[in-house]
Amino acid sequence: MSSALEQKIIFDADLIRRYDQAGPRYTSYPTAPHFHSDFGEKQLIQALQGSNAQARPLSLYFHIPFCENLCFYCACTKVVTRHHEWGSPYVARLDQEMALYLSYLDSSRPVEQLHFGGGTPTFLRQPDLRRLLESIHHHFQLLADDQGEYGIEIDPRALEPGTLSLLRDFGFNRISIGVQDLDSAVQKAVHREQSLELTATVIAEARSLGFRSVSLDLIYGLPLQTPERFAATLDAVIALRPDRLSVFNYAHLPECFPAQKRILDGDIPAPENKLRILAESIATLQEAGYVYIGMDHFALPEDELTLAQREGSLYRNFQGYSTHAGSDLLAFGMSAIAMIGSTYSQNIKELDAWGARLDQGHLPVERGVQLSTEDLLRRHVINRLTCDFRLDFNRLQQQYGIDFHTHFRDCLPALERLKKDGLIQMDSDNLQVTPRGRLLIRHVCMVFDAYLPHKAVHYSRVI
Structure with missing residues (x-):
């Protein structure tokens, strides 16, 4: 074979x-739907204590739930608000959560992987972002000299001048940018307007600062998409030469995600058009030299994911494909999911309830599973x-x-x-x-x- x-x-x-x-x-x-409430704080503490004996490296995930605008297709756990001052108490509680974790965890273990997701992590204004970065540095042993895989999801529309430089100085070396589609009609239909020029400017700045990996996300099956329109988006994106590309299928589940009710069923491409978009996108990406990693993901031949797949060391977790299979994943923030030893645990999904649990001095786990x-x-x-x-x-x-x-x-x-x-x-x-x-x-x-x-x-x- x-x-x-x-x-x-x-x-x-x-x-x-x-x-x-x-x-x-x-x-x-x-999968997450099979987590249950019988797994709570007691079980998480046992998992943390048990992981110390294994002394595996750490992977940290921080969920920043806030977004200024609602994207109609989005199925993420989020809080839509223009109140950027909400970031300050959220960062303070993330510090509480890290301190609680370290009541039970050996903090000397190296952090090989760090990821900020959301929501929109760059919703945080720079003073709050700096406080969060300093807090992480205080609590955990981060790797120096760009040895770690430290990434963040970027919304170019919510990026203050100087934020990328702040992140790079701290040690971040990867960015992921949601593009979804560059066609103006499609963008208006999903309530996410973001120009090619803005996206290209952020990528250029990141590369000038020494970020070593740029990943872009696209979605096919969005309202008003046609094969021709999506082909134009893909050509423009490939010209930017991202290291990685994700081409996701839009999952229209308005019964689960109320925001999707604003998308008209009649605007969604017919199944035969969705298949054509996918087929033509795959052909275009392969012709451009991208390798199909799997599960909607493509990467350049020299990318670390491609090399890991070649060596048989590629791994998959809640952050997608990864090269750090041997780490315990600690997760902070509302709804965040941890993977520690042979357990999964998910935090409370509601912002006030998550914060109240922390203020009571408890780890805010809501459910999980012992494998x-x-x-x-x-x-x-x-x-x-x-x-x-x-x-x-x-x-x-x-x-x-x-x-x-x-x-x-x-x-x-x-x-x-x-x-x-x-x-x-x-x-x-x-x-x-x-x-x-x-x-x-x-x-x-x-x-x-x-x-x-x-x-x-x-x-x-x-x-």
């Missing part, structure tokens, strides 16, 4: 139509599929002491169907996702998801 990196994606429209159903994105396993041995095995299987497009059965036996065909006997009929339809190749030693199957990798992973049949959950469609 050939290396996954050598494969080109084959866009098989008939196959995609047959398999395009709803399913998880697998930033975790079990079983079987969960850990299936998480490994799903992670390797999403990162490598391949499973080595002999390695599974060495690591977990199982015979693949015996342990997953209940999955074999579904795998045989995938094999018959050309999504996978499988023999006695390996499972390999084919070029036709790579776009449907979520569907391949769903075969191994033991939770899917037992709970009705609203997921986005695979394509």
Whole structure:
């Protein structure tokens, strides 16, 4: 079987139509809908104390929920406000939360990865941002000399002069920018107007300051999009030569996300147009030299994600694809999700309740899950599929002491169907996702998801 990196994606429209159903994105396993309230502060404290013995490096995530404007497509946990003064008490409570964590955690462990997400992290005005950065530096052991993977999501419309320089001085070396679409009609329809010139200016400044990675996000399937309009957006974006590109499918779930009710069903591209947009985008990106990493993500051949995939060390977590598989992920802020040892935990999603819990001196965890041995095995299987497009059965036996065909006997009929339809190749030693199957990798992973049949959950469609 050939290396996954050598494969080109084959866009098989008939196959995609047959398999395009709803399913998880697998930033975790079990996925977040299966977290439960039986996992609380006590269980999180035990996980933190247990992680000290393992002495794994740390990854830190900070959720900054505030946005000045509401983007109608958005499914993130956010607080829409023009009151920038709300940033000050939020930063103060993040400091409280870090101090509480470190009541139970060895703070000498190095921070290999740091990420600010949202919301809009650059909603914070510079005095508040500086206080947050100083607080992180006070509580944790950050890596010097650009050794860490420290990134932040940037909204160019909410970026004060000097903020990028402040971030770079602190050690940030990656930025991610939401673009979504550059067509003015589409931007108005989703209430997010952002010019190409503004985006290009931010990228140029970041590169001049020495940020070593720029990632851009696009969304296909937004209202009023056409293949021609999206092609123009993609050409303009490729000209900026981002190191990484994400091309997400818009998940229209107005019953779950009320803001999406402002998007008219009749404005959403027909399924055949969405497929054409995706097919043409993939062809354009591959022609421009981008490698399909998986799950909507593309990267340049020299990017760290591409190199990690080649070496078999790529990993996937709540921040997307990562090169830091061996870290414990600590999460701060309302709704943030941590991954510590064999546990996941999510903070309270409501701003005032999250703050009140901290003011009472408690970690603001709302729910979570302790993974079983079987969960850990299936998480490994799903992670390797999403990162490598391949499973080595002999390695599974060495690591977990199982015979693949015996342990997953209940999955074999579904795998045989995938094999018959050309999504996978499988023999006695390996499972390999084919070029036709790579776009449907979520569907391949769903075969191994033991939770899917037992709970009705609203997921986005695979394509």
